[in-house]
Amino acid sequence: MTGATGYVGRAVVCELRVHGHEPVLSRQRLSEPFNLPDVDAVIHLAGAARVRESFLDPLSYYETNVAGTLNLLKALKGQRFLLASTAGVYRPSDSPLTEESVREPSSPYAATKAAAEDLVAWAARSGRIGATTLRLFNIAGGGDADTSRVITRAVACAAGTVPGMEVYGDGTAVRDFVHVRDVAAAFVVALEACSVGESSVYNVGGTPASVRDVLSAVAEVTGRSVDVTWQPAHPGEVRYQRADVSRLLALGWKPQFTTLTEIVRDQWLASAPAPGPGPSR
Numbered sequence: 001m002t003g004a005t006g007y008v009g010r011a012v013v014c015e016l017r018v019h020g021h022e023p024v025l026s027r028q029r030l031s032e033p034f035n036l037p038d039v040d041a042v043i044h045l046a047g048a049a050r051v052r053e054s055f056l057d058p059l060s061y062y063e064t065n066v067a068g069t070l071n072l073l074k075a076l077k078g079q080r081f082l083l084a085s086t087a088g089v090y091r092p093s094d095s096p097l098t099e100e101s102v103r104e105p106s107s108p109y110a111a112t113k114a115a116a117e118d119l120v121a122w123a124a125r126s127g128r129i130g131a132t133t134l135r136l137f138n139i140a141g142g143g144d145a146d147t148s149r150v151i152t153r154a155v156a157c158a159a160g161t162v163p164g165m166e167v168y169g170d171g172t173a174v175r176d177f178v179h180v181r182d183v184a185a186a187f188v189v190a191l192e193a194c195s196v197g198e199s200s201v202y203n204v205g206g207t208p209a210s211v212r213d214v215l216s217a218v219a220e221v222t223g224r225s226v227d228v229t230w231q232p233a234h235p236g237e238v239r240y241q242r243a244d245v246s247r248l249l250a251l252g253w254k255p256q257f258t259t260l261t262e263i264v265r266d267q268w269l270a271s272a273p274a275p276g277p278g279p280s281r
Contacts, residue, residue: 001025001026002026003044003045008084009045012183012188015181015187019192023043030064031068033074036079039079041081042080043082044081044082047064048060051110053109054109055107073129076128077129080132080196081132082131082134082190083117086135087136090135091103098244121199124197124199130199134201135203136204136205137175137178138205139177140263140264141270142267143267143270150211151263151264152267152271155272164227165228168233172239175210175241176205176208177206178243179257179262182255189253204243204245204248206255207258221268
């Protein structure tokens with residue numbers, strides 16, 4: 001398993017153990033040839049994953065996310081392989097996105113994930129591996145520390161650990177959110193359904209909300225307002241992105257955090273600073 005010590009990776013490790021699997025954690029660099037231990041499956045979570053950064057340095061993103069995936073695939077024969085991809089591979093649509101929706105990556109980061117998807121799909125078609133791609137939408141909750149993500153940033157603002165947040169546009173653009181533990185559960189369900197020679201793709205999302213909805217939920221949960229600086233919308237901003245997760249639900253996935261309030265509350269409880277001592281007497 002690559003990326004096991006990251007935000008998603010830690011949750012996946014816990015979920016695997018709960019379901020009787022024993023994860024073997026890889027600490028190899030993606031740029032190096034892999035020497036895999038005796039495992040029957042690989043979950044690939046490692047990679048570069050910042051959209052804006054990818055515009056500044058696209059070559060390193062291709063080197064890490066595409067060449068790194070290729071290095072890993074070269075070490076496989078007869079195993080199952082699960083790839084963490086992104087909803088960013090899709091062309092924007094006013095309708096919920098299915099796994100058959102048109103791919104049209106809007107950033108170098110998303111383009112590298114689309115290329116990695118193709119690599120693993122062709123490897124599966126050759127009979128070398130079994131491949132499952134999980135296209136992750138906006139992950140949140142569980143004490144996330146990455147304040148570039150909207151729910152994490154808004155909760156951190158309410159907690160007073162960051163000074164404020166910028167919102168681009170009018171805050172009505174809709175995104176699809178999913179709790180990190182529900183993402184971990186999706187990986188386990190998909191792993192147990194994966195077979196050598198087959199290739200599958202699943203959306204992992206399920207809770208659509210706008211930035212204004214997030215700000216309202218944070219105020220409701222915390223009792224505190226969020227200091228927002230409103231900025232003009234980025235040109236070409238995606239206005240609507242919602243996941244159709246019916247394929248994953250049919251596989252047996254059962255998300256536990258199905259409302260925005262539940263996701264925000266979990267992030268608040270996991271990350272808010274503990275109250276200080278009361279006044280001395």
